[in-house]
Structures are given as C-alpha cells and as structure tokens.
Amino acid sequence: SIAGKHLRLKRILPTGRGVVFAFDHGVEHGPGDFPREYLDPRVIIGKVVEAGVDAVMMLPGAAFITRDLWAGRASLIVKVTSKTNLRPEDGRLLQSVFGHVEDAVALGAEAVAATVYWGSQYEDAMLRQWFEVKRQAERYGYPCLQLSYPRGPAIKNMYDVEVVKYGVRAAIESGADLIKTYYTGSLESFREVVEAAAGIPVLMSGGAVRERFIDFLRDVENVVKAGGRGVVVGRNVFRHRNPAGAMKAVMKVVHEDASPEEAVKY
Ligand code: FBP
Numbered sequence: 001s002i003a004g005k006h007l008r009l010k011r012i013l014p015t016g017r018g019v020v021f022a023f024d025h026g027v028e029h030g031p032g033d034f035p036r037e038y039l040d041p042r043v044i045i046g047k048v049v050e051a052g053v054d055a056v057m058m059l060p061g062a063a064f065i066t067r068d069l070w071a072g073r074a075s076l077i078v079k080v081t082s083k084t085n086l087r088p089e090d091g092r093l094l095q096s097v098f099g100h101v102e103d104a105v106a107l108g109a110e111a112v113a114a115t116v117y118w119g120s121q122y123e124d125a126m127l128r129q130w131f132e133v134k135r136q137a138e139r140y141g142y143p144c145l146q147l148s149y150p151r152g153p154a155i156k157n158m159y160d161v162e163v164v165k166y167g168v169r170a171a172i173e174s175g176a177d178l179i180k181t182y183y184t185g186s187l188e189s190f191r192e193v194v195e196a197a198a199g200i201p202v203l204m205s206g207g208a209v210r211e212r213f214i215d216f217l218r219d220v221e222n223v224v225k226a227g228g229r230g231v232v233v234g235r236n237v238f239r240h241r242n243p244a245g246a247m248k249a250v251m252k253v254v255h256e257d258a259s260p261e262e263a264v265k266y
Pocket of ligand 1: 022023024025028029057067147205207208232234235236
C-alpha cells in the first residue's frame, strides 16, 4: 500500500531528514573493520540507539541479534544484499541475495535496502536482484532504499558529480524510494545530485573515516544545505573514540541545522 510506504518512510526521515547508522561492515569489509569492543553488534547498536539515531541498517542476522536494542526505539532497515571481500576482486562488483523482504517484515522493519553497482560488469544481475526486491517490497508496502554506487572498470572516479548523478538518476528510474550515494565533495555539486533525484530523498553515504571528525560533519552540513535529506553513517561513528557523542553531533547537524562547531560541543 502506498500509504504504508509513506508512513514507514516518515519513521526513517522524521523531520523530513534522517540519520541512519549502517552496520553491515562485518560482511562487506570483514570483522577487522570493527574496534574489538564492537565485534558484538549489541554494544554499538546500544550506543547509537541511546544517542537517538533515527534508524539502523543491518543484514538480517545482526538485526535479529540486536532486536532488544532497536525495537521500539529506532527504525530498522534490513539490507538484503551483500558481498564479502574474501571474493576475488572481479566478484566484488556483484552483491548476492542476503535475505528477503519477508525477513524484514518478520523483524518488524520499516524498509529494505539493496545495493546496485551501476557500471559494474554485473549491472544486469544486480538489476534483476533489485527488481525482485522491489516486487516483494511493493506487496508489503515497504520502501526500498537503494545504495546507488557507481563502480566498475569503466568508472575512473566514482565520486565525480556526473557519475554520481547518473547513478542517482538510474536509482529513481528503477523505483528507489530512498537513495544512498557518495558525497561529491562540495555543496554545489551535491545540489546537482539532489536535483537529478527529482524529489526522491537522497542520503549521503558516510564513507571512510575522515582524519578530523569535524570535516565529516562539514560534509554532512553541505549535504543537507544542498537539499540532501541526511546521512547513512557507519565507520565515521563506530571508529570514533566516542560513538554516542559522534552520533549526537551528526543528529544536531541534520535535524537542528547546527553548525559543525556547535554540534561537537557535546
Ligand atoms: P560507511 O559510513 O562506513 O561508509 O558505511 C556505509 C556503507 O555503505 C556500508 O553500508 C557498507 O558496508 C560500506 O559502506 C561499503 O563500503 P565500500 O565503499 O568499501 O564498499
């Protein structure tokens, strides 16, 4: 149902904007990505939920393990595609089915997420997956978040504004209800990305850890000033020495239009 989809989207973007904590790195990058104290997802999910994050995005297994922490406190987005970095390099340009929309429904999630590597030699296979996820999601009135990631042998710079715009455009044309994509490095260029999405909400993908956390907050500030609806962040929060404080700062920039300088005064 269309009404159900909109209600669920609102629970992810409560002010029209939203902050999502991503924690699928144990598969995407391997457990070596985590500080040792966060190997058990319950520890970090507890902290970000306590900090007031709007939603958490996980694969079905971690979503189940952490159920007592997010349930009733933060929205859940179940990611249903993934890949390991154990694969040979070429295979890393294809994600595999990692769950079904039924898993999201059973867990009480608000949305499902799936990656599309636009430009990959496996783009066709990823689109089949994407449209299968969409078909299932539409049945339940579940919004589909697309991780719109341009990457592949033909793409020289995946952060290039023309390339990111292309991926975002392809995301809306393929029926994404919410898009997560790369930050293009400036407010002006990200405004073009938002325009290419024609009203479908765009969230910035956190990316690798910035040397200075305040620089990450500046990127987030530019994203929202450009009309972006917020951020999906993993590493810049879970590798921070104070993840709850870092998450609160991100929330202030996204929801309260706080400047990065104000936001870090927690
Ligand atoms: P980050 O904020 O850590 O970048 O998390 C966002 C995310 O998309 C994760 O959902 C995913 O596991 C990872 O980044 C993908 O990383 P990569 O760009 O190395 O494929």
